[in-house]
Amino acid sequence: MKHLTSIRELDTGSAIAILDNADELGAVNSREVKKLPALRGKTVVNLFYENSTRTRISFEIAAKRLSADVINFAAATSSVSKGESLKDTAQTLEALGADAIVIRHPMSGAAQTLATKGWISGSVVNAGDGSHEHPTQALLDALTIRQIKKSGDDLAGIKVLIVGDIQHSRVARSNVLLLSLLGAEVTLAGPETLLPKTFAAMGCKISHSFEEALAEKPDVVMMLRVQRERMQGTFFPSEREYAAKWSLSGERFKMLGNQTIILHPGPMNRGFEISNEAADDPRSAVLTQVRNGLSVRMAVLYKLMAGEG
Amino acid sequence: MQVFKGVLLASGETTDITVEGSQVTKVGKTTESGLDCPGLMALPGFVDLHTHLRQPGYEASETVLSGSRSGAAGGYTALFAMANSDPVADTASVVEQVMKLGEEAGLLEVRPIGAVTKGLAGTELSALGLMANSKAKVKVFSDDGHCVHDPLVMQRALTYVKGLGAVIAQHAQEPRLTEGSQMNSGELSTELGLKGWPSVAEESIIARDALLAEQVGARLHICHLTTAGAVDVVRWAKARGIQITAEVTPHHLMLTEDLVRSYDPVYKVNPPLRRTEDTLALREGLIDGTIDIIGTDHAPHSSEKKDCEWEQAAFGMVGLEHAASVAQEVLIESGASDWKRFTEVMSSKPAEIGSLEGHGTIAEGQPANLVLLDPAASRTVTAVTHSLSHNNPFAGRELKGRVVHTVFRGKFSVKDGKVKNA
Known part of the structure; x- marks a missing residue:
């Protein structure tokens, strides 16, 4: 599994596996050293076209607990307001080394489009697209x-x-x-x-x-x-x-x-x-x-980025 | 002199067609030698009452020349060019310019459509009479892309255009019911979180305009029907004796909203793709005569307009080069109808609605505007065609029927599948 843009991409087994994994990874959050090396050297970009401090912070902490580098890109206040397309923004971020893009977007389907158009090769996580899915x-x-x-x-x-x-x-x-x-x-x-x-x-x-x-x-x-x-x-x-x-x-x-x-x-x-x-x-x-949001996002990033093997 | 030997007519008869100069001089066996055409159907050249040629203003998407090439490749000998150019075709000078570009391309007859209202804004009547009296002799008016939604403006336009012997082609879309709409309204739009486009937005305008046309005694043409309910409304209006004609596009006959699940903007079109039951009702209407013609609504868009988020993307699909194959699928391959009906919906009826002379028939003494197609050939539709744009929802599909030759005013615009260089 490379992307998570819709629940439609999951079956019962894979959904339960993510929940089980989240339970395990959640235990890290109560340790003294709240960090695992799983995604060391990987970069996660939070590409947010809508303001959402809560979800963005949750993804950010989740990625950091897995030792990934995190970049927050608030698209509403960046070059996008100068008319840059989603395609160019995503390709730029990938050229800068993004292994996964966590995207929140006001338009339904934007995450799926980013995952399937062939613009980028990294993983896409849907952090909310229009009225479609979260x-x-x-x-x-x-x-x-x-x-x-x-x-x-x-x-x-x-x-x-x-x-x-x-x-x-x-x-x-x-x-x-x-x-x-x-x-x-x-x-x-x-x-x-x-x-x-x-x-x-x-x-x-x-x-x-x-x-x-x-x-x-x-x-x-x-x-x-x-x-x-x-x-x-x-x-x-x-x-x-x-x-x-x-x-x-x-x-x-x-x-x-x-x-x-x-x-x-x-x-x-x-x-x-x-x-x-x-x-x-x-x-x-x-x-x-809120606490479980952290564990679930750790489990999802881990599943998409570290692979199952 | 050019003789097409052994062609099959829509009537089922096998014969020869002799063309001299720009005219058909004989339909019947002749001892003259000529081009052997075994297995080829000879039909009157197709007439599209609904093409967006994008010139002037959007030459990156299409020009009159590239659209003419695409049309010729699809078997067309006449295209009606919609008015939503930039500047809008709402004055005599713009329609004359479009006509002139068509003559320069010389591959088929380009008939400009005039806007009903200035700038397509829906408030003030455009220069209807001046366009009708111009060299372009405009006979069809449409704000296509926009609905003439103000009932008073529509009533006045119908009344005025009646006096010009012309027709209004209405894009039936109630604007308030479709603000921000992205796809057919229903279970799928709910799941996909895309704003729905209710069928009532189309049907209510058709019903209103049919009654207005009845009241003022005018002719009315409805562009691109998409819903089963719209077919019912048109059927009712015809039974009532209202002078109404209706059109359906190739894509609404074959494609359904399920394709939107991909969020691929190639399937984004106005009006939207509907349900399977709607396509079935449209096919039935086309076969029984409720729907008069197939109009392509060929709407080229440059790739920037489609290589983006669904909600950001432009509405529209190209259609000129596969319309005949879709018509063949719906009317012939289905076993539901015949080549006579095919000829009506693709050629003679659109010519009649558009008051276009010299098209729609193969007859001695008439201009030689014809198409020879191989109905047995199969082909895979490609996104890249003669159009400058590649927004083709049929790309990759296998369709029957191939245009082999297109003849415009006695000359090949397409020979052996190759479009003549203008």
């Missing part, structure tokens, strides 16, 4: 659920509810594909305008009522941010109305089971899609997600 986020979510639920290799029978702005969410798409690949039952919930019925074809259930979806007693509730930056025009009447129907708060928060895991890919909008009460509850695994 595979390492789904892997870290799967790892978090697997750890807390102690469900063995996969996520068989675990009920996951993903709530909010599904339409614009690459996190939701990657999670539907990965969690169902691992045997979980995924339900998406959100207002009709942000959750078209066509999502069902990806292998999940659809609900337009948060209360009804919670009544199914999900094991995991993942809250998504409303992505105003990807919206053209109006999708719901007001933030107040959205929060009234779709925020994890009040009566809905009380409907959660004792063991229900609360997830959020961050950054959270407290008081909008999630209340303080929910975000700070012991059932919230938001910081575990």
